[in-house]
Amino acid sequence: MARDTGYRPAELAAEDIDAFLADHESKGLLRFITCGSVDDGKSTLIGRLLYDSRMVFDDQMAALEADSKKVGTQGGALDFALLVDGLAAEREQGITIDVAYRFFSTAKRKFIVADTPGHEQYTRNMVTGASTADLAIVLIDARKGVLTQTRRHSYLVSLLGIRHVVLAVNKMDLVDWSRDVFDKIVVDYRAFAAELGIEDVLCIPISGLMGDNITAASTNTPWYDGTSLIDHLETVEVDDERLARRPFRMPVQWVNRPDLNFRGFAGQIASGVVKPGDPVRILPSGRTSRVARIVTLDGDLDDAQAGQSVTLTLTDEVDISRGDVIAAADQPCEVADQFETTIVWMGEDELLAGRSYWLKIGARTVSAQITEIKHRVDVNSLQESAAKTVGLNEIAVCNLSLTQPVAFEPTGSTGVWGASY
Template identity: 70%
Template sequence: MTHSTDLIAGDIEQYLERHANKSMLRFITCGSVDDGKSTLIGRLLYESKLVFEDQLTALEADSRKVGTQGEGLDFALLVDGLAAEREQGITIDVAYRYFSTEQRKFVVADTPGHEQYTRNMVTGASTADLAVILVDARKGVLTQTRRHSYLVSLLGIRHVVLAVNKLDLADYEQEVFERIVGEYAGFAKEIGLTDVVAIPMSAYVGDNLTERSANTPWYEGPTLMGHLETVEIDDDLLARPFRMPVQWVNRPDLDFRGFSGQIVSGVVRPGDRVRALPGGRESSVARIVTRDGDLTEAIAGQSVTVTLADEIDVSRGDVLAVADALPGVADQFEAHLVWMGEDEMLPERPYLCRIGTMTVQARITKPKHRINVNTLEKAAANTLALNEIGVCNISFDRPVPYDAYTANRDTGGFVLIDRLTNSTVGAGMITHALRRSDNVHWQVVDVDEGARTELMGHSPQILWLTGLSGSGKSTIANEVERRLHALGAHTYLLDGDNVRHGLNQDLGFTDADRVENIRRVTEVARLMADAGLIVIASFISPFRAEREAARELIGTEHFCEVHVDTPVAVAEERDPKGLYRKARRGELPNFTGIDSPYEPPLSPEVRIDTTSDSPEQAAGRIVDLLRARGVIA
């Protein structure tokens, strides 16, 4: 199967026990396009006798059909499984392979070299202990070599193998090898990579992979497999403070209540004092429960159920931590961010954030700077595009327990998720909490919403009118306010044009500015509703994500979305302000409905068809809805 020993035939149980107790090394292969990453892994599997006979037969057939090595075996096909990868001879997705030798077990991630797939490389590197960075001996250190090396450093991988590959195509020249090593060493020092082992090799021929090659007599270092088997990983997870993000509250019956999760660092024993964060309640460990019985000790990497001596409130997403070495708790951070979304990052847009086992809502403020991976220079930036790396401030909607990423990957790393598509759009690494998050607190007040409602004689409400320019939003909003005023209701009309004369006069009409425009308006509307008013907000508000964020912030019971639905052709025909004509002439870039998208509501409380309903009829329907909701009598 993998490797044969006398133990397999003589004492299978002892062999399995020895195999189970081998150490595990997780590593990635990365580098620029066509540097030979997939070929390297395929050759390693082949040289280590880890390829089954049927796989070898299939490899021979595939090599003749889609191989890139003429009559020879194309070892990359052992790893590249996607049809597009085989057709183009490139790696697109991350390919994981498991194998073992007499000394160690391995999980290797073959990551793509194209810049457009950098996000896939980040995925593969997030759990790796070592990185094999390949460089084509004919090309030297390239942009993507630097990019991947910087990401390796950023993601906390400290052990690097610089594999100078395809040396057979450079006549095994020592000078070529040393020139590349020297060039890379300078860059590695700048980004903090200090443990770099350089190996000259030819992945296709097999030079210096499992045995020292006669083609490089001038090289006296280890083979690649020899280094992978013996490198000492400075795994200090056990020495770090105990952390266990709670994944599940285990309650099989009335007499048992435990908290299940994977220990990400440290050691825990019955009797240890622990604290549940972010709540802060303290207790001691009563039992460590597993399927095979209770443990006297559990360590990092184990999944267990912990019971506590006291009945304290612990939920999914909380972190159990040793009481005398606690993580921080904050809701605002500075973080490195790798942007992985096809659409650029929009400051202040709400995203979902997964940190540990907790999911929160997050907003990214304007990036502090973007990092040029070639020069390591920091450049001013308003946003981040696909595969760009920057430093940003990020704000969560609630406090979360955290460690700096350099101290703990699991409690210091997070991913950002698009709220509408559920796709991962960013990977972040916390550097530190912002001090202002500790200095700003909610002030308790005595006059609450109930007192204001009683004084006003009606409940607060936000009527959010959305639609294209020229749809009739302002006319309908004005008629609604006139009717409510006649009924004695306390109202305020927030109009899109009016707020841009004051509150939002500094904003333009880019996607990022539109997001910020609606964020500010949402906060103002929330304050007005908190004062007891019926707020009528009339804004194009083209993006669904911002309208949904407004609903969540304000609360569904106080929020009513009104879609003033008008076809673009009808709105353009009306064109009361002449804006469509200017947009068609190219004088108004980013105009909604022309060259900027409008995302209509999926399920608004009220839909107004302005091709059939008059403003008076529309206002009547909205006021009737407020009566039906009990907002007004």
């Protein structure tokens, strides 16, 4: 194999460092996950993305070559999975146990990719990785088609409110780049995704090992006229852009009172934009006021938007504590103390109806009781069945009763606080 390997810095960095830095700072960030079954080649795909975007340094490359010979699964050729699987147990068993976060950037965007485990017993680790993602790459082995695990992962992806899915049909080299094989898998998967309500699905035939359709169109798939994987990742809309367009909400994390003359409310803006003078409503109390200042160490701001962490002061003395939500007065969020919700159970002990649990939503922690387990959802078939308890990694629809009302938004409209566990 021709060795054109290793880290290659951007040319602009050498020519004009100031221009490079200005350009890099203005790049957006996309967070995505890869999920799929064991041996579908997830880690290999990520290793390939790092390698193709020149993020592998010489010393790491040397370590990879040594590791590939020692424990690699590619007969001594470069085993990209070893770039990613970092835990000793993972390298021994050749599987992914926990989420690994990797970073790379292209000319257009910065990326954080979470490589999530495929095994059912590590579902909670997959959910951890998926919760912060804008996009999910669902990998399928072209020889095997849509499997039970593909369905489970896609269901979890839809449950966590990830809006964009890429179906990467991998190992196309092993089915002779057959268009029929690809088309059949796409039809199967689209039918299932529609059932889950996933609207944006892009299907790409790839080979993670060989690099086909990863950064550029492959000559092996003349029948595929869609974009390459990287092209799509560089252009798909990220959640931050969408959240900024929604009504203003900020859960209060900290009441800042350095002295008697200052009382500010610190938090990260979950959605929308805020300016001094904006009328706001405090939830759950329902009191109203106006924003006086947006305070930061570098001076007051004229406005702030979703994703920024700021301290707000208000024009009135309003009683606000940690966990309250400051929202746009004309479009406040809802408040309730009774919920029907879907729970992914991640505790070692079973979830029991009647028992009290802590529920954390935004910056508030309240006591909550499961009043009824309505039914369990089989993560593989989506079949509902009656249940008295919910075990580790199982999913159930339950009724919850809280000891005090909380402000909330249904999952999918804001990522940050559809959450309960």
